[in-house]
Amino acid sequence: MSRVIVVGGGAAGMFAACTAALYGHEVTVIEKNEKTGKKLFITGKGRCNMTNAAPVGELMDHVITNPRFLHSAFAGFNNRDFLLFCEEHHLPYKIERGERVFPESDHSSDVLKMFSNAMEELGVTVLLHTKVTKLLVRDGMVAGVEAEQNGRKDKMKADAVILATGGLSYPVTGSDGDGFKFAKELGHHVEKLRPALVPLTCKEADLCRELMGLSLKNVTLKIFDSDSLITQGFGEMLFTHFGISGPIVLTASSVITGKAFPMRAEIDLKPALSEEQLHTRFLREFSSSPNKAIHNVIGALYPSKLVPVILRISGVSPEKKVNEVTQEERKSLVHVTKHFPLTVTGTRGFEEAIITHGGIDTREVNPKTMESRLVTGLFFAGEILDVDAETGGFNLQIAWSTAFAAASHIEYC
Numbered sequence: 001m002s003r004v005i006v007v008g009g010g011a012a013g014m015f016a017a018c019t020a021a022l023y024g025h026e027v028t029v030i031e032k033n034e035k036t037g038k039k040l041f042i043t044g045k046g047r048c049n050m051t052n053a054a055p056v057g058e059l060m061d062h063v064i065t066n067p068r069f070l071h072s073a074f075a076g077f078n079n080r081d082f083l084l085f086c087e088e089h090h091l092p093y094k095i096e097r098g099e100r101v102f103p104e105s106d107h108s109s110d111v112l113k114m115f116s117n118a119m120e121e122l123g124v125t126v127l128l129h130t131k132v133t134k135l136l137v138r139d140g141m142v143a144g145v146e147a148e149q150n151g152r153k154d155k156m157k158a159d160a161v162i163l164a165t166g167g168l169s170y171p172v173t174g175s176d177g178d179g180f181k182f183a184k185e186l187g188h189h190v191e192k193l194r195p196a197l198v199p200l201t202c203k204e205a206d207l208c209r210e211l212m213g214l215s216l217k218n219v220t221l222k223i224f225d226s227d228s229l230i231t232q233g234f235g236e237m238l239f240t241h242f243g244i245s246g247p248i249v250l251t252a253s254s255v256i257t258g259k260a261f262p263m264r265a266e267i268d269l270k271p272a273l274s275e276e277q278l279h280t281r282f283l284r285e286f287s288s289s290p291n292k293a294i295h296n297v298i299g300a301l302y303p304s305k306l307v308p309v310i311l312r313i314s315g316v317s318p319e320k321k322v323n324e325v326t327q328e329e330r331k332s333l334v335h336v337t338k339h340f341p342l343t344v345t346g347t348r349g350f351e352e353a354i355i356t357h358g359g360i361d362t363r364e365v366n367p368k369t370m371e372s373r374l375v376t377g378l379f380f381a382g383e384i385l386d387v388d389a390e391t392g393g394f395n396l397q398i399a400w401s402t403a404f405a406a407a408s409h410i411e412y413c
């Protein structure tokens with residue numbers, strides 16, 4: 001048995017604690033908040049999309065940063081294993097569109113309850129309101145932590161420390177970067193931290209404000225760096241007062257975060273139709289009501305909020321009768337529909353980011369065990385690592401898999 005200290009009682013920390021205790025270690029979780037799992041509580045809009053039921057072999061395809069580093073962790077503990085853990089701990093779950101897995105009750109609080117019950121049953125000690133201020137290392141080996149509670153600092157001995165302090169996203173939940181500071185003090189390199197799975201800001205602020213609240217379904221978003229396509233996604237997006245958000249925007253943000261802005265973006269509002277088919281569609285609509293004003297006729301093709309915007313960008317007067325619309329104007333309407341232009345000026349900040357891009361350099365971490373290559377007995381788990389994935393439950397699966405890899409490889413003293 002070893003004395004294990006888990007720093008951070010988030011998703012990765014709680015699961016690491018359960019696993020280490022199951023492996024027979026004496027485990028203490030240190031959490032600075034008044035309760036564990038503050039971020040887990042708000043995941044999936046309070047429903048907690050706790051993993052994704054995609055075939056195990058496809059998990060890595062959904063990881064954006066350093067997928068290969070996670071190969072062993074996924075092989076050791078995958079989404080099926082997590083669902084088995086839920087079953088063993090009496091948490092019923094359901095699988096929704098896109099293989100997203102949620103607790104059957106739709107309450108993230110049930111996932112939290114599962115962990116607190118499991119930690120209690122397994123004899124894990126949880127210290128709340130306690131902030132780790134330093135990692136203690138002797139002769140290249142972890143020796144414990146220094147922690148502060150009620151203004152008093154104490155040293156706590158440990159044979160192994162699992163650092164699961166999260167990233168920088170949603171700092172109100174407690175993940176404000178302490179772990180990076182500790183790791184840097186021990187010589188670890190931290191890959192530049194950037195907000196990811198985050199809304200994007202656009203130069204066309206007035207236009208975005210005009211369309212604020214408009215959600216577009218089944219559209220394609222493309223983002224270009226100069227003229228080369230950097231990323232594209234199909235699905236749902238949303239206009240906001242500063243730019244764009246929604247599932248396909250969040251996924252795109254993880255690919256473009258850190259690149260040079262501004263970037264050109266295009267929305268294909270009718271991806272199911274070719275330009276030719278769209279021309280034919282316009283002609284059909286136009287011929288059925290030749291004397292009507294164009295803004296009334298094209299209402300059948302777009303959400304009403306979008307109609308004046310499309311006409312303005314296409315250079316067509318909204319009051320123009322459709323039988324007066326020139327071929328050039330029709331071409332312009334088709335072009336704007338297939339290439340609705342936006343200029344991405346950057347991402348929103350960590351306060352709105354679902355995940356952090358960057359983190360502990362994975363080259364300095366053993367991918368099988370999550371142990372530091374610089375300090376023996378120091379392990380990493382969760383968002384602190386330089387790995388991140390798409391939405392859909394994949395980021396929490398990374399937390400479970402890396403936590404399991406770390407906790408199951410702690411040596412017995």
Ligand SMILES: Cc1cc2nc3c(=O)[nH]c(=O)nc-3n(C[C@H](O)[C@H](O)[C@H](O)COP(=O)(O)OP(=O)(O)OC[C@H]3O[C@@H](n4cnc5c(N)ncnc54)[C@H](O)[C@@H]3O)c2cc1C
Pocket residue numbers: 007008009010011012013030031032033036037038039040042043044045048049050051130131132133164165166167169170173174175176177178179353354355381382383384392393394395396397399
């Ligand atoms: C709004 C939102 C919704 C999300 N929804 C989903 C979703 O549905 N599905 C999904 O897969 N992912 C989702 N994510 C991402 C997911 O929440 C994270 O990937 C996951 O929580 C990372 O777990 P972690 O344990 O590494 O970090 P965290 O959950 O952030 O936990 C870190 C913990 O460490 C503690 N801590 C930090 N420093 C110290 C210190 N010095 N001393 C003691 N304690 C410390 C913090 O207080 C915190 O409790 C969402 C994220 C956000 C922000």
